[in-house]
Amino acid sequence: xxxxxxxxEKWIDRYSDYxxxxxxxxxxxxxxxxxxxxxxxxxSLKSMKNFKGDASERTxxxxxxxxxxxxxxxxINSKKGKAEVxxxxxxxxxxxxxLEERVADPFDKTxxxxxxxxxxxxxxxxxxxxxxxxxxxxxxxxxIQELDTETICNELNITPSNLWVIIHRARTAMAECxxxxxx
Amino acid sequence: MKEKKSFLFISCDEAKHICDKSQYKEASFWEKxxxxxxxxxxxxxxxxxxxxxxxxxMVKKSKIDCLKNDEREALKKEFEKELxxxx
Numbered sequence: 001x002x003x004x005x006x007x008x009e010k011w012i013d014r015y016s017d018y019x020x021x022x023x024x025x026x027x028x029x030x031x032x033x034x035x036x037x038x039x040x041x042x043x044s045l046k047s048m049k050n051f052k053g054d055a056s057e058r059t060x061x062x063x064x065x066x067x068x069x070x071x072x073x074x075x076i077n078s079k080k081g082k083a084e085v086x087x088x089x090x091x092x093x094x095x096x097x098x099l100e101e102r103v104a105d106p107f108d109k110t111x112x113x114x115x116x117x118x119x120x121x122x123x124x125x126x127x128x129x130x131x132x133x134x135x136x137x138x139x140x141x142x143x144i145q146e147l148d149t150e151t152i153c154n155e156l157n158i159t160p161s162n163l164w165v166i167i168h169r170a171r172t173a174m175a176e177c178x179x180x181x182x183x
Numbered sequence: 184m185k186e187k188k189s190f191l192f193i194s195c196d197e198a199k200h201i202c203d204k205s206q207y208k209e210a211s212f213w214e215k216x217x218x219x220x221x222x223x224x225x226x227x228x229x230x231x232x233x234x235x236x237x238x239x240x241m242v243k244k245s246k247i248d249c250l251k252n253d254e255r256e257a258l259k260k261e262f263e264k265e266l267x268x269x270x
Contacts, residue, residue: 008266008269009266011262012255012258012259012262013259016250016255016258016259017249017250017255020248020249020250021247021248021249024248025246025248034250034254034258037258038258038261038262041258041262041265042262042265045262045265045266045269046269116244117244117245117246120241120244120245120247121245121246121247124241124242124245124247125247140249141252142207143207143239143242144242144247144248144249145249145251146207149207149209155252164200164203164204167203168199168200168203171203171206171235171238174238175234175235175237175238178237178238178241179234182237182241183234183237183241
């Protein structure tokens with residue numbers, strides 16, 4: 001019997017934010033990220049029979065999303081290749097220069113930083129998963145989307161004191177969850 | 184009987200509440216003074232402030248993002264169509 005079950009009707013509520021965060025940190029384009037997440041859900045739905053239940057639903061969805069992101073880059077790279085061909089060296093003697101241009105810049109820490117940010121983002125989402133749905137929703141709206149108190153209260157039909165109680169519980173649980181590895 | 188609120192001294196729970204508001208820049212100047220006063224002598228408040236600030240820093244550092252509610256709803260609508268077709 002499979003260890004993990006598949007419940008597509010719950011995918012959007014459970015995983016859309018996590019998949020979106022994973023995608024936006026890699027494609028840096030909100031609209032494109034949304035499209036890729038949607039493509040991932042549709043593709044996953046069509047290949048549900050391939051889900052063996054060995055990995056969690058989330059891991060399985062991410063593996064499909066990763067392929068979608070790679071395809072996206074392949075697509076834009078192949079378009080780029082057709083549009084412009086940049087040749088920086090013309091003779092064999094110039095080859096050294098061409099290679100030198102491509103040596104990694106030791107002062108460029110962006111890749112390393114984004115790796116740490118990725119891990120941190122994953123850890124935050126893992127902790128958010130453990131919160132009750134309402135606490136997670138309020139925490140995301142207030143802390144990640146940075147919406148003001150009034151907007152959230154109107155949207156969720158709660159009072160400001162309700163909101164602060166929920167925020168307090170969410171923050172305490174999140175801090176306890178994150179404390180082990182990140183504080 | 185309702186407890187009379189002190190002008191300057193606040194309870195630990197109140198301090199935590201101000202600290203939460205402060206993470207979103209929603210604590211008033213006067214509230215911050217009251218929090219700071221309690222911070223000087225209350226170990227629990229100090230521990231909470233430290234932990235709460237760290238959480239704020241971590242979330243900011245991660246540059247984490249999520250879908251807006253209307254974006255999530257749109258995604259849900261589209262996906263539900265696919266689900267219907269599948270069934």
